[in-house]
Amino acid sequence: MFNPKYTISNQMLSQLSEIAEIKSIVERSKLLPKREVFLKRTSIIKMAHTSTSIEGNELQEYQVANVANGKKISGDQNQITEVTNYLSALGEINKISELKKNIAAKDILNIHKITMNGLVTSEKLGNWRKGPVYVVNILPSGKEEIAYSPPSFIHVSEHVSDLLDWLNSSDKIHPIIRTGLFHYQFETIHPFTDGNGRTGRLLSLLHLYQSDWDFKKILVLEDYYNRNRKAYYEALQTGKTFIERSDADLTNWLEYYVEGFLDEANNVKTRILTLSGASSSKERNVLDLDELKIVDFVLSLGQITSSDVVDILNVPQRTAQSKLKKLEDIKVLEKKGAGPATHYIIAGIA
Structure with missing residues (x-):
């Protein structure tokens, strides 16, 4: 089973405490439904934009917004497909989170299938990889350098099963730390030929939703990663082989992850408090369960x-x-x- 090595530093303890305080503020905030829906919608657009941008998608955020609103845009068709797929996958993790069940291997395969539909061949879609893959760096000369060699494809299913067993039995670990470790190990296993980054970030978001650390589903961790992609990849890079990474100390990665979480949590607090202050007490500020289901449907499908x-x-x-x-x-x-x-x-x- 996955057995991560790390130390919770004083810096992390302080930041986790601050995040918990922000979470409490967000949950107590009285935000008009129309304003909360607006924030959720803009966050979904930003998630789709930043997570695909990390992987090299060149569409601008306003173009992603147009795609999300069902408008046709000019641009590379594969990049448009990447965005539409990611939006669909965000809708899928919303559905899974409502089921209140543990993440299973079939969920991972399904999310990959949605995310990469039309972008890889059918035999690679929603299936564990059947061959070796390598993570490479592009040198200033333009040459490629192997930065990391994931485990053999023969053991991918076993490694994923071990990771899920760990995830579903680690309820005593702080949800943010648990999610950060899950994200790290998923990328370390690299279970697919392509789409590992997007799928891993979606699964991490799903686990935060399931753990009730969703910050009204306005938190956009991908934006933090995208602002400095080099720092994101360097934080994940703890060894050149799976064996090296399995024995690595993950404290530095967790410090990066928790710092980013705090940064984005503060962004959520600022946005919510700004809009809360503009609310009128005469307007209804609560949606019932049926209304929430309707709104979630529109947020997912436009x-x-x-x-x-x-x-x-x-x-x-x-x-x-x-x-x-x-x-x-x-x-x-x-x-x-x-x-x-x-x-x-x-x-x-x-």
Whole structure:
């Protein structure tokens, strides 16, 4: 089983305490539904932009926003597909997190399949790699240098199983530390031919959601990594082989991870407090469970119809229309089209 070596430094203890205080502030904040939905929507766009950008995607954030809103953009089709896939994968981890179950190997394979659909050949899609892979650095001369050799493909399934066994039996480890260690080891195993970074970051986010450390699903750790990709990769690089990495001290990686978590948690606090201060006490600031399900659907897919609500909530058409009208009245959703073409999108913030 995965047996990580690390020390919780005084710096980490202080930062974890500060993060916990921010978490409490975020959870107690009274944010109007339309403003919370706005923050979630912008965070989803930023997650898709930054996580794909880390891997070399050149689309700008405004282009990713257009893709998320169902608009056509000009650009490299593979890069557009990377973004649409990532948005779909974010929707999938939302669904999995609501099931309140442990992450299983089939979840990992499914998330990879969604993330890499149309980007790799069918035999590589949602399947463990069947050959060697190498992580390389590009030298100033343009030549490639092998930076890391992951374990043999023969042992990938076994290593993933060991990692999941550890994850699902490590409830005494602080959720942030646990997630950071999981993220590190997943990238160390490198179970797929391509898409390991995106899949690993999605799985880490899923585990934070499952551990109730989601910060209203506004936290964007990928933005911290993307601001200095070199530092991100250097923090992960603790050895040139799987054996070296298995014996490495992960304290430096965890210090990097916790520092980034605190940085992004502070960003969440600033955004929430700024918008909370602009709220009117006369406006409703709570969504019921059905309304949250409707909003999560729109956040994932960009729009919703009354027929979608009928399917999601198993309610009559008239009830579905009534629920959508209420969300429109409190300016969470905005109605588009007419007749059979009627649909709802996230309303712009005012």
